Amino acid sequence: MSPLRRSRHDAQDKQRQLDRYRVDPEGRLTTDQGIPVDDTDNSVKVGERGPTIMEDFHLREKITHFDHERIPERVVHARGSGAYGHFRATESLAEYTKAEFLCDTSLETPVFVRFSTVAGSRGSADTVRDVRGFATKFYTRQGNFDLVGNNMPVFFIQDGVKFPDFVHAVKPEPHNEIPQASSAHDTLWDFVQLQPETIHMMMWLMSDRALPRSFRMMQGFGVHTFRLVNDAGRSVFVKFHWKPRLGVHSLIWDEVQKVAGRDPDFNRRDLWESIDAGRYPEWDLCLQIVPEEDEQAFDFDLLDPTKIIPEEMVPARPVGRLVLDRNPDNFFAETEQVAFHLGNVVPGIDFTDDPLLQARLFSYLDTQLLRLGGPNFTQLPVNQPVAEVRNHHRDGPHQTLIETARAAYHPNSLSGGCPALADEGAFRHYPERVQGHKVRKRSETFADHYSQATLFWNSMADWEKEHIVDAFRFELGNVTHWHIRKGVVGHLNHVDHDLAVKVAEGIGVAPPDRPVTLNHGRSSPALSQADQPGSVVGRKIAVLAAEGVSADDVRSVKEPLIDQGAFCHVIGPHDGSLPSTGGGVVEVDRALRTVSSVVYDAVVIPGGRTSVDILTGCGDAVHVVAEAFKHGKPIGAIGEGIDLLKAAPMLEGVRLADRHDGEVADTGVVTQAAGGGATRWFLHEFTDAIAKHRHWDRAKERVPA
Structure with a gap:
């Protein structure tokens, strides 16, 4: 079978797996045991006005299922929208990786993508000022690969041990659960003014990037630096980017507040209607590739998740195309139950020592165990790989596989030693040499918190700068503690003196009289939304x-x-x-x-x-x-x-x-x-x-x- 036919066969097989679980709405009503039901409007009673009796198994089943049909929402990224599609490499990357879906341009790899807001609950609006999640599950023949990213290339913190602190700070305040899906409150900005590593990300969050016009017009970033490893065992560093074919476009603050009232489902409706009408969203997968020998060639640390690699230094190279062309059939079964995990990598893609990445490798799996009721969530149709699954995992809640092998251990002789260890194609961790003392300490190479925030500011068009100033004024204008306002302005004065003065004048804080750090004057045109490619498609x-x-x-x-x-x-x-x-x-x-x-x-x-x-x-x-x-x-x-x-x-x-x-x-x-x-x-x-x-x-x- 040719690679192209084999790829199509894999996609069709994935579809057949999903079809096994679909319910025919045209058939007759039954209980969960398949028993036909002729009345679901009246419970069984003693006489027409008498008490309901416990033997009414249909009543008990129906109510019990209703009582238990909600699962815990995600701690972050709770509000989401998803779609199916496919990915195809446009050039072979065999020079850099043995990940088959990035090497074989004839392969069409099925995908599921989930877009989301970060801070709000499931019932919040789409158009809040927030980071957007952009998570892609590739159903490759080597196993599932999850590229779990955001629409901004940097993050708020450098070390994963700070993640609970950040999330607690950005969430509604604990004494009154206010405000919902908003960063304009004291606890978030108190965290910011005490954590200068957040300032670069806050510049992105105060920009129009936090208010995307559409998921179709939104960039995606893998955030972390990963590794690619080829067949010869050689490694390069890589940053993943999704670039929308429609260009990167945003709403503005006055609009998003009104849209939230007119249509709180604005972004998810846009995605659904566009796919439904055949106006399929498309992105180019672009990679920034850095040879191992150039790891120390920058004035920042490649492992620092609060930093970007400016595209003037390392161009983002287009290597593949993502198309979303099918809406889910059931929101809960697919979009809500899809489980992404940064640890889902395939041979040819590996991790680095990014301290935020390392913590997230634990966190994602841990949360799925709670949300989806146990370790068998990978058997849910939306999470099932197209690759065959054979292992000694057994039992647990919601086990749907019927294992017939007598032995559930390795090595064994009763099952003929099966499943056998892979003799080729196995995932092998990159043999990076690691040594050092056990310490709780941040690398000095992570210490520059302002120069890239300045780079971002310098790269903005005048109207983008105006929107950023207005955003800081709105957010800090809702902060009730004045020392927090002053603290943030103090950090902004390290970014750009003019920015700090304008923000201070708008929030009643004494403007700084001189800059703390001189603006270095560097800029990166790729960071601006000015002069983006555009189209009338989907407008x-x-x-x-x-x-x-x-x-x-x-x-x-x-x-x-x-x-x-x-x-x-x-x-x-x-x-x-x-x-x-x-x-x-x-x-x-x-x-x-x-x-x-x-x-x-x-x-x-x-x-x-x-x-x-x-x-x-x-x-x-x-x-x-x-x-x-x-x-x-x-x-x-x-x-x-x-x-x-x-x-x-x-x-x-x-x-x-x-x-x-x-x-x-x-x-x-x-x-x-x-x-x-x-x-x-x-x-x-x-x-x-x-x-x-x-x-x-x-x-x-x-x-x-």
């Missing part, structure tokens, strides 16, 4: 319309955008249909009162005098335009639709099309004076504006939205 466009709208304008905008992969919704004063010019009708997708500009990426107003007059007299419609403008979103208008832009407050200063200048594009506002349908120019400019995501060069400060 949500609101088409504002009312009675008397131009059907030609609606159709000429909506159809081309849908053809390019966007979602277009006609937003009207009410559900149903709208009579249009020329006697036809335009179907409404959503009523205006049920939506908001914050759940859309762009707004377009078609012509039609009556329609525009109605919308101009509607405060909600005018607010949609003004708010979209303030958030830097693309806005389009055709014919009489331009009058709605003129009615939106504080949009003066933006050039609009008129009879003297019939087509104008100005800071993402695209207008066409003539009606009768969108021109080719309008569609080109509007789609280009959407692909650029946001337009920050607008005078938007006075917009009251």
Whole structure:
């Protein structure tokens, strides 16, 4: 069998394993023992109004199962969303690793990916300011490999022994369980001001990276430095990166607070609907590879999880493609029960002595034992490898395998010595030489806590810096103890004096009069979200319309955008249909009162005098335009639709099309004076504006939205 056919066979076999556990909803109702049930609305009683009797086994089973159907939620990363897909290497890495799925470009490896927020509970909102988890389970023929990462490349702490302290600090405060899914409170910032190693990560957390527009537009990072080991036993260091094909794009703080009220499932809904519509999310797997002999070649320690390797120093090399193309069938059985573990590695991938990584190797497995009821959680369909499993593990809660071998030990003769030890293809730990005294001490190479935080600040565009300052002001403005505010500002003064002064002025703290450390001036363009690649694929466009709208304008905008992969919704004063010019009708997708500009990426107003007059007299419609403008979103208008832009407050200063200048594009506002349908120019400019995501060069400060 060829490698490609064998890979497809493995994926099909995995699907067959999952199918064994699927329940046919079309069949008749039964108990858990398969006994048919003809009434599940009434318990068995003594007479119609008498007491319920204990022999009603269906009642007892139904209630008992309900009472026990919740499992403990994850301590962190509780709120998540997942999808199935596949990975294929685009070049062979056999020079560096014997991990088959990274060496054979003909293999299509099935995967399951779970995205998540970190701090909040399962019932919190998607769009909070938080780190996002990006965990990928590769079902490889050599066993399962779990790449458990985040959307930020660094972490809050350097040593895993501090992990409980950090999580306790960021979680809701213990005396009142407030605030939920928020870092804007005293205990987190008290931890920060006493732990300078957190400052680099806090710069990322205060940036727009903490507010992703979509999981589809979010980077992923393995965070830690790992090893790749080839067939000859040679090793290199490696950092794993996921780079979204749609570019890295974010929301802004004003939006996320409103989105949390309008649609708390904003990110998970976006992922589900995109896959359901065939607009499959894609990422490139990129590796930063460092030869062993260059381990000490940097001014930071490769094993320090609070540091990045700037891409100017070691480029991120694209080596494979990830595509998510199938939604789960059952959230609990798959997304909630999937169990990731950093210790799930395959031959060719190994660990380093990163002290945070070493602690996480224990923590992940330990938590699965509690959450999933015992050591047999690997038998759950979503966790089962495609590789054959043979060992001497026995019994325990939820054992589903029926072992027939007499011997459950090694060595044995009663079972013919089986399962036998592998004579090839086994995982062997890299034979790194280790020596030293047992000490509780941090390496001096981990001592620089500020220079990479400065690098991050220097790399930001002006609008990104503005958002970071506003974020620090909001977060620290919710801290009630003033010594904590002062302590954080003191650390920021090590990062950049101007940053510290601006934050201090916003939170009532005396600004530092001089820098503690001079800004080194270095930057890394890869850290900024400015000038990201963009696309209209998966973008949500609101088409504002009312009675008397131009059907030609609606159709000429909506159809081309849908053809390019966007979602277009006609937003009207009410559900149903709208009579249009020329006697036809335009179907409404959503009523205006049920939506908001914050759940859309762009707004377009078609012509039609009556329609525009109605919308101009509607405060909600005018607010949609003004708010979209303030958030830097693309806005389009055709014919009489331009009058709605003129009615939106504080949009003066933006050039609009008129009879003297019939087509104008100005800071993402695209207008066409003539009606009768969108021109080719309008569609080109509007789609280009959407692909650029946001337009920050607008005078938007006075917009009251």
